[in-house]
Amino acid sequence: MPSLHALLYLGWRAVLVEPIKRLFQRGSGLDRFQAAYAEDRLSTTSLVDREIAFEAARCIGCGLCESGCRLLSASPAIRALGLPAAFRLVGRSPGDLAGAHDLLEACQGCAGCRAHCPTGVPMARVLGNLWMKAESSR
Amino acid sequence: MSARTVDVLVVGGGLAGAMAALAAKARGASVLLVRRSPGATALSGGALGVAPDLDALPADPLLGRRSPLESARRLAVRRPSHPYAVLGVHDLEEALGFAGANLSALVEPPDGRPRFLVHVSGGLAECALCLRSQAAGDLRRVRGLAAVIGFSGHLGFDPRLVAAAVERLMAAGGPRAAFAEAAAFTGPGEGALRPVELARALELPGAAEALGAAIRAVLPRGATVALVAPVLGLDPAARVHARVEAAAGLPVAEVVSDPPSVPGLRLDAALLARLAGAGVEVLHGEIAAGSGPGQPVHVGGATFEARAWVLATGRFIGGGLLRNERLVEPLFGLPVLASEVGAGGLTLAGRPPVSLTVRERTAAQPLLAAGVSVDALCRPLDERGAPLHPRLYAAGALIGGHEHAADQTGLGVAILSGWIAGRGAAATGGEG
Numbered sequence: 001m002p003s004l005h006a007l008l009y010l011g012w013r014a015v016l017v018e019p020i021k022r023l024f025q026r027g028s029g030l031d032r033f034q035a036a037y038a039e040d041r042l043s044t045t046s047l048v049d050r051e052i053a054f055e056a057a058r059c060i061g062c063g064l065c066e067s068g069c070r071l072l073s074a075s076p077a078i079r080a081l082g083l084p085a086a087f088r089l090v091g092r093s094p095g096d097l098a099g100a101h102d103l104l105e106a107c108q109g110c111a112g113c114r115a116h117c118p119t120g121v122p123m124a125r126v127l128g129n130l131w132m133k134a135e136s137s138r
Numbered sequence: 139m140s141a142r143t144v145d146v147l148v149v150g151g152g153l154a155g156a157m158a159a160l161a162a163k164a165r166g167a168s169v170l171l172v173r174r175s176p177g178a179t180a181l182s183g184g185a186l187g188v189a190p191d192l193d194a195l196p197a198d199p200l201l202g203r204r205s206p207l208e209s210a211r212r213l214a215v216r217r218p219s220h221p222y223a224v225l226g227v228h229d230l231e232e233a234l235g236f237a238g239a240n241l242s243a244l245v246e247p248p249d250g251r252p253r254f255l256v257h258v259s260g261g262l263a264e265c266a267l268c269l270r271s272q273a274a275g276d277l278r279r280v281r282g283l284a285a286v287i288g289f290s291g292h293l294g295f296d297p298r299l300v301a302a303a304v305e306r307l308m309a310a311g312g313p314r315a316a317f318a319e320a321a322a323f324t325g326p327g328e329g330a331l332r333p334v335e336l337a338r339a340l341e342l343p344g345a346a347e348a349l350g351a352a353i354r355a356v357l358p359r360g361a362t363v364a365l366v367a368p369v370l371g372l373d374p375a376a377r378v379h380a381r382v383e384a385a386a387g388l389p390v391a392e393v394v395s396d397p398p399s400v401p402g403l404r405l406d407a408a409l410l411a412r413l414a415g416a417g418v419e420v421l422h423g424e425i426a427a428g429s430g431p432g433q434p435v436h437v438g439g440a441t442f443e444a445r446a447w448v449l450a451t452g453r454f455i456g457g458g459l460l461r462n463e464r465l466v467e468p469l470f471g472l473p474v475l476a477s478e479v480g481a482g483g484l485t486l487a488g489r490p491p492v493s494l495t496v497r498e499r500t501a502a503q504p505l506l507a508a509g510v511s512v513d514a515l516c517r518p519l520d521e522r523g524a525p526l527h528p529r530l531y532a533a534g535a536l537i538g539g540h541e542h543a544a545d546q547t548g549l550g551v552a553i554l555s556g557w558i559a560g561r562g563a564a565a566t567g568g569e570g
Contacts, residue, residue, distance in 0.1 A: 063398035067334045
């Protein structure tokens, strides 16, 4: 049996505290949610983000894409990281992407990687989405 | 728009698809091959495993090991759900010969004996066919001292590790081993180059010769072969291996690669070159689900009709099987069989894929042996065991019943099933 004290506390919150709180609140629930997590630089996951996350999950990290990446020969930063490593950034909060911004921006979406992917991951789309998030967090 | 008609459509351009297309072409059929990208073949290390000698102990002499054909025959007896048992191994020798002849520019022909190649990680790969650039490293044949040569600018290859692995095989009749480091790839920024980039760099005029000279400069006394990192060029036409060997003054062999594999990409390029040379039309693109033999199919803006189809779409890497809530063959919705290896007929494919793996690493993993089941002619079967369509064939890793990596039979199954499916498709597709 749940403790009487717990039930009384929940009742007190539901009947009195929450309705009174609501009288003084501003903005929609989404706004307040985002405000609460702004400090941690977290954001909500959109339906597009979710779709892209599923597509990115097909990456098996084989590295074949690198043989089609024009940037690989241009940027030491990308070379050190490797194109498949960018997939580890999927699902990170925008705040965490700031450091990878220049790397992601350098990708011009030539899609040379796409033709080399055995599992058919739309890499340009995944990297473009990451870049947009990195951009929004600046 | 009117549809162009071909006798045989092959979906998938790995080793199985290429073998099917070449076998159908050799029988006079008109063949169209559609592929999306390089598949699992391009990720292979370059050694084409057919069947390991399962009875051999690690200390048994390399010379005493059974031939790949005999090993395949024994494997077929023990594992009734393995494709070797289903298709029969009586055609395996001819299929291997066909593969060797078609890839003779890149692949060392089969000689009926197993080859033992050392892997970049220090493991031992037992194979029936290998690339010419690997053949001199067959530990069964090396006499004297095998020199494992590292490149000072390439951190992805540890000559000490590989030399120690070769030394351990001395008791089984392997050669003595030593290691050394050649000064190579030491220019500014070259230390971070990846295998693919090293391979491209070696294709440039003079680069392979310089590497050969650097190898020669550090060779231990008495060395009879140099084992090097698998980075000797992506384009088979650049002949990097031959150029390095000429400059080094002794046989040079690449060790078996891990992915991303330069020898695998070279094998992939050789397959495409051979398909073009044989007159097989290759289209890069994807095929929408729902079509089938005798029905129009759209690929990259063109419409085709094929009398016979060969599915060589691979397994999880190639996209031939998808892991959604359950295992799905996306193109035709073919029934997928996932059973314990050896326990034929037990269908587990309706279960969530995560439940098809077991924690014990060495146990059979039903998920990794999942695939469609076929008859002896490579035609996919329905749940009752009857062929789904008289002119629909499957080849390669899409066929279930074998864990193609763990069994070390993956590319052997690709060659055998591709050869059988291609010949069958040419026979039925050419009738109409």
